[in-house]
Amino acid sequence: MQKTGQKITACCLAVMLLITFFPAGVLAADKPAVSLEQAIKTVKENFEIPPDYTNFTSAYNSFNNTRVWSLTWSAPQGTGAPGGSFNAQVDAGTGEVVNMNFLRPVKQPAQGVQIPAVSRTKALQTATDLLKRLAAKHLSELQPAPDNNQVIPLNYGPVTYSFRWQRLINGIPFPTDGVTIGINGTDGRVVNYNLNWTKASFPPATGAISAAKARQVFDDAGMLQLQYFLPSRIRPLTAGEKAPVKLVYQIHNPSNGVIDALTGKPLVPESGKWIQNYGLPGGKGGAEMGGADQASTPLSPAEQKEIAKTAKLISQDQAAAAVKKWLPIPDNMVLRDVGLGVDWQSPDIRIWSLSWNTTKPGAGEPQYISARVNAQTGELIGFNLPYPNGGLEQSGGMDRPAAQKMAEDFLKQVQPQRFQEVKLDDIVQQPAPMPMLKAGQNPPVQNFNYVRLINGIPFPGNGMTIAVDTVNKKIVSYNLNWPALNFPAPDGILGAKQAVDAFLKYRPLTLSYTQVFGPDGPGEARLVYQPLAEPGMLVSNLIDAKTGAPLDWQGKPISRSGAFHFNDIAGNFAEKEINLLGQAGIFGEYGDAFHPNEKITLISLLRAMLMVKNGVEPTRDLTDQEIIKQADDLGWLTEDQTPNATVSRLTLAKLMVRLLDLDRAARIKGIYVLPYKDAHAISPDATGYVALTWGLGIIKGDGSNFNPDHLTTRAEAAAALVRALEVKQ
Template sequence: MKHKKNKKSSKKQVLLTLSTALALTTALPAAAHADERIYSSAAGQQSLPPAEWTPASKAEGPQTSVTSDQGGSETQTESPDKAKISKEKAVSLAKELVSIPDDYTLQSTSFNTETLSAGKRTVWNLYFAKKVKNRNVGSINVSIDATSGELRGYSTYLDDPTRKPVYPPKVDRAAAQQIATEFIGKVSPKYKDELVYNADFGIEFRPPLNGDVRYSLRYDRLVNDVAFKDNFIDIEVDGEGHIMQYSIRWDDTVTFDNEKPGITLEQATAKIREQAALELSYLTNYNIKSPAEPHLTYSMPSFMLSAKDGSVWSPYEQSRKPNTTKPVNESSLGAKPTGGKKLDAEQSAAAVKAAFTLPEGAELTDSGFNEYENEYTGRTVSAWNLNWSIKKDGKQAGSAWASINSQTGQVTNYSYYMDNDYARQSGQKITTITYEAAEKKALEVIKKQLPGYVHELYLQDDSERYATYSKEDVDSIRDYSFSFQRRVNGALVDSDGVYISVNAITGEVRNYNVQLSDFAFPASLPSVISKEKAIDAFMDYYKVELTYVSPALWNGHPIPFEKYNLMVAAGEIAPGAGGEGGTQEKAKLVYRLVERPLDERVFLDAQTGEWRDLNTGDKTELVKPQASDIVGHWAERELGMMVAYKALDLTDGKVNPNAIVTRGEVIKMLVLSMNSGRRPYYEAMNSSADASFKDVGSSNAYFLYVESAVEQNLIDKGDGSFNPEGKVTREEMAELIVRALGYNTLAKREGLFDVKFKDAADIENKGQAAIVAGLKIMSQNAAGNFQPKREVTRAEASAAFFRFLQARADLQEAPLRN
């Protein structure tokens, strides 16, 4: 038996820092335009071709494959030889609809069959590539309907590191929308009058911070003046106004219920309030600085009403009956496990054998020890991972695996598999264990393994799911699955639960997975806001819309949500499809709750009624306040950008542009600017002992940004004090920006810069001042003075960082290549 010991000090990610030499950043997407009239362009290195466009073979010359989204053999009507549009015609149409440069050659084609609501559609997928020295440097992908010849998809990619990004973008979202609308009119004119622009899709609430901008736009199908959001056209436009991707999802075989709504939007909203179901839960896995504490939240799942009569309606069959009132046992059957055992591999293996009956012939072959710090609780977790080989008649017949907490002795994962478990003759019945017997087994396992949790674990009834199976399906069930939710004083613990699968042939446990956090929950449920107040909050979070929705059917019968998603993902059905031999139902007119577009993930604090940021736990608002004191200000755009990214806070709705900026604010502004607006993640966020400065501990609002700046060599540790509330001078600002550009070493070279400021004698770091002035990031005053000791205002800092972003884009260089 092999023993492997892998000790880890932390499970957290290491901070991903940016290079200080930003001028050498990898090139952003290039613009080698195939043809201006169709807004064709080429994307950059990070934009890989979609999977469906990957060449089927690397052999020279074009390759053709025939595929189907339903699997199995193709029928004659799905054969490319029978297609109305031949491959050659499809290639010709592609070159008419999309301008393909001469140095792009056809590399592969595929002929695909797509399932519709009632029928099928065949499509030619064409992959064109540009090669330089036997290396692919670009591609254009076109999808052509094999019956109508219309364009169904387009995407482009080009690896061109010589292109410099443009910042700010030449095209804003409004202009991109106009470009997309014109493109649809050119390549798909028949849909133009049947579309409505989806203003919520792909919306960005904050201005871009780099030149690599992509606007994702969607146009929904319009039926009877109502949006049908299962059908749409998606277009992606870059910051220079070029079409990067185009795709259409449209099913003309869908039929619609043409009845007018029986209730108004106002009446539907009132009924939704009446029918709303609230859920109290403990949120334990949000990304706040650890150690974290469970946060009691309210949730309100979205649902639909029939627009005809206002009754609750769902496109899916409800297979699972939520169990929120009946635990495995009304009271605990024992104590919860405690630590301090420090089991070795042999003791851990014995614990598994005591918990589960390992098959005859099981031999422990491998063990590994793992230790890490739980990123939410801050406590150390130690575990053994064990593997068994199962032999029968001297031959390999299966395997087993388990994980055991070495401190508590609790088995947290167990699984085993036998190679010939499910072998059967044609027509032979596999299933011998009933659902009821398997459920009894699962409950016995919970009581035996988790006696201290039985009063907090609730089995979710899945019996209805198995009741929908045909007799043949029932006879071939291999495993029954059981899931247990955890509730503490009635409140759901979001990340906790137990999963068990019981073999339908032998009645043995085949899979067992435990996820139970060891947070210290309150002894009783804390006081919470009223349900009426919570519903008020969620009606601000959601909006009510009238739309068409297709029922999820198979063989003419409703199917569960989970099964529906699996079948759609596998290509077995399309939304609203009736299935083989089934009947097609019309898309229903419904009122439904949909989330309003937000720029952050949020949760509702059940105790205070406040919305909080899921990443930080900080109080937030659904509608972001706008600074009331910057309208008409010379730095209105720049200040607005910093407010949007929360780099500057508002006080009574004001940003106070002429206030002196603090050191903490400047560092936050710089790090966000360099990181495309993303909040940094730092490994040491759970411990003040790891802080670089004694006055910026892990609880400080600027901690993550200051630590990120230290990692990127933007600031030095000095005497160990940072003084986050201290003021910033122009000379300090210049040094920060030069460091961010990666030119600080260059700036220190004496005699390299011709410093002509009248107050040059007062400037300690003359090179840095010369660089920021030369790049027009910061400027001298009318008298020719740089004013190195003058303190910087919020407006001046915002403007400087905006110009820094412009300069960074202009200074970007392409790497040298052979």
């Protein structure tokens, strides 16, 4: 018995040791080839972990046939350390570092400006050295990705340089795979590293159709559709204001523009599957009705107008009756929530929102019902009932044609006129992951989207949506989206071929690999042609139907510029400063030419200053008048000047001082001494500005004289601007 007990004790100790060295879920059968100790050593041999990060934790995860050690170092709380963390992941099968992120809070400059102390060239060398150490066995399949569009912002910091190496298989890019490395521009440290390397069998490129054939397939499939497009808005519309609608061409095909390079057909995954694709960009409200104010307080015209408008609305009871006309409400359900609000797309329209529920539904009855009614017309706008119990894996009792008939019979009754102005859209782009249906099985819910047509042109997002519960054979959701908008006539638009030309110029069809995914994770790799944008470019499926320009989610043209790499500054005294501003996306009036000896205009200098202060994107599209107004609001302009006026050296000095918020100090008289021979030619009101820019190293004149009337060149302005930014750090 004693020996038996000793054996049991020994077994228990062995199990405890196994649990200690391998976290829960890592059994002997799943023992990793790379131990935790080996993973820790690999990370510490390749990265510098701050010595104050003495807290350490680890985890082990297994997913998609991949096993990784997750390692985290951090500083103990309450020690006065600045905080942050160092995280790394090591492939437990190969020993490769697959991910690293170093986050350490830094003190931001007072004005939020950060000039990188480490050059991009030096950062690239650091990243390349790390790549050769950590991804040595992958180097033959890696190629540096173009990064001409990468912008290094100066209005917040610290700056991080990002470098990417793209994986090539058989000389063909696989967009998801490769290595990305981030280098801190302040101290040159590696702050992130990511290796993404798919383990799959890739078909050979032999037998692939030509690029010309792929283009023909793209044309024949009608990948682009002429549509009306309502840009998203940051601010809500005011009463009487109508949102602008644009005519666009947009990808509208189940393949999302991807063509199988071996079959020469659009690649449409089977139901429940989807493909990696890099072509994607991708209620209740308002005040409640209250009692009338009986006081004699005078009302404004706007308030009187609102009261008159509200008096014409249907009552709550009438709204409830409008719902019951189309939807049976069980007697045991209670109307609990009611609201009257404004339609966010059309502020002139009021919406009643009503909600019924019960804690004890009868057999086959819903537990809740919500609905919306147009408060002006009594029109049913939408309703929602609970979806069938049992989840998405149960089988429905109706096939899609039968469910469609039920849906359309309802729509023809509730919206007889508008139903004639819609068409069924059965294209679903990038289907969401769903359980695979068994052969012959009907889904428990069938969804239908009827798109609104104007001038025969579809308006996606507008129309009617409806869902049919095929288990209980009833409609469980209906929604009408039909705002009153002004639609431009389809005049002067590009033809279908011209639209494809414009779209593929922005996102050319590229022979590449992609991977098919399903409910069980990643699947087969496919050789495809897919429309890919340049690295660093914002990706959109939209182009303007009149100009062919790619559009963002606000309907604004997407800038193609990004960073600027000026070709006419070699050897210039301000080459370093001009390069820095170009990489930040500033001074791009002439594209990749800078014109260093040209006299700078006031508007060009002010635009550059605002880009530094507020960022490039918020400033890029401002008009000259808007630039002047913002500069005036900031106190930069105290003298009347025209936007296209040239800038004297004295004006440059004043602008740089005001950019640094030192104007008040510059206006103090009698405390400054000027080192210039022509100091007598500078007025007392300007002495402080000249002295400060000399003392701070921003402007030194010609070395002997200040020459206040000297007209500033673009190179001189760029040099002064960067020197001022260095003062702000």
